[in-house]
Amino acid sequence: MTPSDLQPVRDHLARRVIGQRSFIDSMLICLLSGGHLLVEGMPGLAKTTAVKALAEAIECDFHRIQFTPDLLPSDLIGTDIYRHDKGEFEFRPGPLFHNILLADEVNRAPAKVQSALLEAMAEHQITVGQKTYPLPRLFMVLATQNPIEQEGTYHLPEAQLDRFLMQAIVSYPSRDEELKILELDSEQQKQTPQAPARPLSQAELFAMRRAVAEVYLDPRLNGYIVDLVQATRNPRLYDRDLGRWCRFGASPRASIALARCARARAWLDGETYVAPHHIQSAAPEILRHRILLTFEAEAEGVNADEVIRRLLGLVAVP
Known part of the structure; x- marks a missing residue:
C-alpha cells in the first residue's frame, strides 16, 4: 500500500472540511498509528464534521455520544439485560463497541465514566461484572473538548490524557477559508454531500498500518x-x-x-x-x-x- 491509496479519503475530507489541514493530518496519523486523538478548539470549527467525514470515508461502524454530567458508565460500555424467555442475563453492548467513537465534549463526564473509557482506550477491552469483552480490532476514540467553558466540566485525569496518542488544537480559519466555507454551505443547502463511491476497507487500512510500521x-x-x-x-x-x-x-x-x-x-x-x-x-x-x-x-x-x-x-x- 502507498500514500496514493489513501488519497480518496483525503479528497473526501477536503470536500467536507475547508482548511484545518493540520487537524486532518492528525486524524490520518492517528488512524495509521492505531491511536486515539484528543481535539481541542472553539465551538463551530468543524471538529464534529471532520470526524463524521472520516468515518464516512472508511468501512466502519461510527457512533457519536454526547458526554454530559449525568452520563453513566453503562451508557458507554453496555449492560446485562435479563431475558425472561431464556431465564438468563444477556449482555447488550454499548457505543464503545463501534469502530470509531466520537466522544463529544469528553470533559463534561464524571470520573466513573472516564474510568470506563480509560479501560477501553488502554486495553482494547471492557469489563462488565466478572466478564471481559474484547473491542473491535479497529477501535479509535476521537474526543473533543471546549477550551473556554469550565462550568459543568471535569478535569481529564492525567492517566487518561496519556492514553491519547495526540492532542490537536483546532484554530479559526483564515478569511479566504471562511469565504469558501460560506460557498460550501450554500452548495450543501442545494444538495446533500455524497459519501465516497468506495470507502476504504478495513483490510486496506490494516495493510497501510503494516506499511507504516516498515x-x-x-x-x-x-x-x-x-x-x-x-x-x-x-x-x-x-x-x-x-x-x-x-x-x-x-x-x-x-x-x-x-x-x-x-x-x-x-x-x-x-x-x-x-x-x-x-x-x-x-x-x-x-x-x-x-x-x-x-x-x-x-x-x-x-x-x-x-x-x-x-x-x-x-x-x-x-
Missing part, C-alpha cells in the same frame, strides 16, 4: 526521540526557565507515540525512512498533553507548546 527509523533517531522525552523530565539540565515551568514530564508512552507518528508522517510524505523533521513536526501534538506545568508557568502565560518549542531548539539532533 518505514525505517535509524537507531540514532530513536536516541533523539528518547532524549526529547527525557528532556521533559529533566528540563533544568537544558534551561533554567524550563526547570521552573515543568512540573512533570512525559511518560515512555510519549517515546512510543513519537516513533509511531514519525513513521506515519514519513509514510504520508512518501518517504521510506524517518528524518528528524518528521519527529519535530509530530512532537507538539505528542507532548503538549503529557507535560504538566507549574503554577509559575501559568502565571507567566507560558503554555506547553512554548516549552516544547524551546526543547526542540535545545536538544541536539544526531
Whole structure:
C-alpha cells in the first residue's frame, strides 16, 4: 500500500472540511498509528464534521455520544439485560463497541465514566461484572473538548490524557477559508454531500498500518526521540526557565507515540525512512498533553507548546 491509496479519503475530507489541514493530518496519523486523538478548539470549527467525514470515508461502524454530567458508565460500555424467555442475563453492548467513537465534549463526564473509557482506550477491552469483552480490532476514540467553558466540566485525569496518542488544537480559519466555507454551505443547502463511491476497507487500512510500521527509523533517531522525552523530565539540565515551568514530564508512552507518528508522517510524505523533521513536526501534538506545568508557568502565560518549542531548539539532533 502507498500514500496514493489513501488519497480518496483525503479528497473526501477536503470536500467536507475547508482548511484545518493540520487537524486532518492528525486524524490520518492517528488512524495509521492505531491511536486515539484528543481535539481541542472553539465551538463551530468543524471538529464534529471532520470526524463524521472520516468515518464516512472508511468501512466502519461510527457512533457519536454526547458526554454530559449525568452520563453513566453503562451508557458507554453496555449492560446485562435479563431475558425472561431464556431465564438468563444477556449482555447488550454499548457505543464503545463501534469502530470509531466520537466522544463529544469528553470533559463534561464524571470520573466513573472516564474510568470506563480509560479501560477501553488502554486495553482494547471492557469489563462488565466478572466478564471481559474484547473491542473491535479497529477501535479509535476521537474526543473533543471546549477550551473556554469550565462550568459543568471535569478535569481529564492525567492517566487518561496519556492514553491519547495526540492532542490537536483546532484554530479559526483564515478569511479566504471562511469565504469558501460560506460557498460550501450554500452548495450543501442545494444538495446533500455524497459519501465516497468506495470507502476504504478495513483490510486496506490494516495493510497501510503494516506499511507504516516498515518505514525505517535509524537507531540514532530513536536516541533523539528518547532524549526529547527525557528532556521533559529533566528540563533544568537544558534551561533554567524550563526547570521552573515543568512540573512533570512525559511518560515512555510519549517515546512510543513519537516513533509511531514519525513513521506515519514519513509514510504520508512518501518517504521510506524517518528524518528528524518528521519527529519535530509530530512532537507538539505528542507532548503538549503529557507535560504538566507549574503554577509559575501559568502565571507567566507560558503554555506547553512554548516549552516544547524551546526543547526542540535545545536538544541536539544526531
